[in-house]
Every structure is written in C-alpha cells, then in structure tokens.
Amino acid sequence: MTPTHFNADLHCHSTVSDGLLAPAELVRRAKANEVDLLALTDHDEIGGLAEARAEAAAIGLRFCNGVEVSVSWGDDQTVHIVGLGFDAAYAPLIAGLAKVRGGRDSRAQRMAAELDKVGIHGAYEGALKYAGNPALISRAHFARYIVELGHAKEVKYVFDSWLAKGKPGYVGHPWATLEDALSWIRGAGGIAVIAHPGRYRLSKAELHEMFGAFKELGGRGIEVISGSHGDDETQEYARVARKFGFLASRASDFHGPGESWIDLGKLPELPPDLTPVWTELI
Secondary structure: OOHHHOOEEEEEEOOOOOOOOOHHHHHHHHHHHHOOEEEOOEEEEEEEEEEHHHHHHHOOEEEEEEEEEEEEOOOOOOEEEEEOOOOOOOHHHHHHHHHHHOOOHHHHHHHHHHHHOOOOOOOOHHHHHHOOOOHHHHHHHHHHHHOOOOOOOHHHHHHHHOOOOOOOOOOOOEOOHHHHHHHHHHOOOEEEEEEHHOOOOOOOHHHHHHHHHHHHOOOEEEEEEEOOOHHHHHHHHHHHHHHOOOOOEOOOOOOOOOOOOOOOOOOOOOOOOOHHHHHHHH
C-alpha cells in the first residue's frame, strides 16, 4: 500500500457540532466505507473524541484526534484550520476552544434577527432545535431550518442564497486569530491544516498572503482533496502544496447522509508526488 492509496478521511463532523450522526455512528459508517484512518473534526469542540476513539478501537479502525477551529482573517473573512493528532488534554487548547464557542449563541441571535427582516421567522428557535445546545449553534443548523420551511430543497444549497457573506442571514463575528489557533494546535503536539481553501472568498493574492502567514506561524498542511473541491481546485491546491512545502490532506467534510457533497472515504486519491499528512499521524 503506497501512502496515496491509503484511504484517510481527515475532516468530518458529528452531532457534537453540526453533523447528523453521533460520534460512534460516524466511526461505524467510516469503517463500513473502508476508511483506513479517520479524524473527527467538530467545529471548535473536542467533546466527541473520546466516544469516537472508543468505538474505533472496538471495531478496529485507526483514529486520530481532530478539531476544526474557526478563525477570523482579513476583512471579516472566516477561515477554518483543522488540527490533527494533538493531545486532547492540553489545557490552553481546551480553554481556547471554549472561548471561541462562547460567541456562537450571540451570533445566532443576531443571524435570526436579520433573517426575520426577510420573512424567515423563528429562526433562532428553529436552529436551536437542530443544535440542541446554544454553545454549538452554527450556520448549518439555520440551514436545516430554512430547508424545513421550504425555502430550499437541500442544506448544501442554502448557504449561497441565505447565509454566506453579503446574504440576508450573514453576520460577521470575531473568532480565534490565526496565531492563537496555531499556537493551541502546535502546543498540543498537533499538525495544523488549512481546511477547504477553495471555499474562501479571497483573491489569489489574499490567499497567497494567508498561506504565507500560516506557514510562518508553523502551519504544515492543506486540504488538497476536499468534498467541496472540484478537479480545478484540487490541481490548484496541489500546486500550492508544492510551492509552500505543505503536507497534503484528504477530507470529505462529511456532515451527514443527504447533506454532504461526498460520503466518508469516497474521495479521489492525492496526486502521487505530494506528501500525505497521514505519514506523520500513523
């Protein structure tokens, strides 16, 4: 088995953040899909790792700790940094993530107020019904409520119409700084990876600036293969990985059946000349 043929999926979500499956269910689905290495990367939350790890050990699936940290970058742009293979007991990471999560409820209430102005009423209560916990409420929970009301057929189409920057339900929010996110991940012994770079509404120059800052702060990887990347994005971020010397990651960003662009482990292979991030995780 060559490194690029290894079926790693290093970005997915459970009910502990905005996924549809509990951590143990997610692990079982990954095993059924012949995933060789799984990382659970809930948003700003590591509360599902113990359950996922225990289930992975019980059924014989390699597992590594993961998290997706929300980061503010530039002019009101949110980017996501995935941490992999870290010590989940590292106190500064735990405290930092708690602080980031602390802003979710107030942002959700502001989002609901904006949506109310365009005729989507009761959005906070509707999103909270899906989230279950105000500290975990996210745009995905609002998206499910908007689908429930019949304004869209599928969650994956809601963001560009309602929740992305410039749309009626978008509310900016100060998340972690890039420096803080990388200090938490690196301090915990983990590897920092830029998540789904093709999704950010940044110019090539702005992306280049972010990649450079990320590397200077000790960032080491980039998601070349992502559930939201097409062939063009894959080729582009393979070039970025070569230019900056980044490790390459492979990630579905799976949230649940029927909501995600691709299922766990059902991803194309990395370009063979790149160094996979999992070579340092197994």
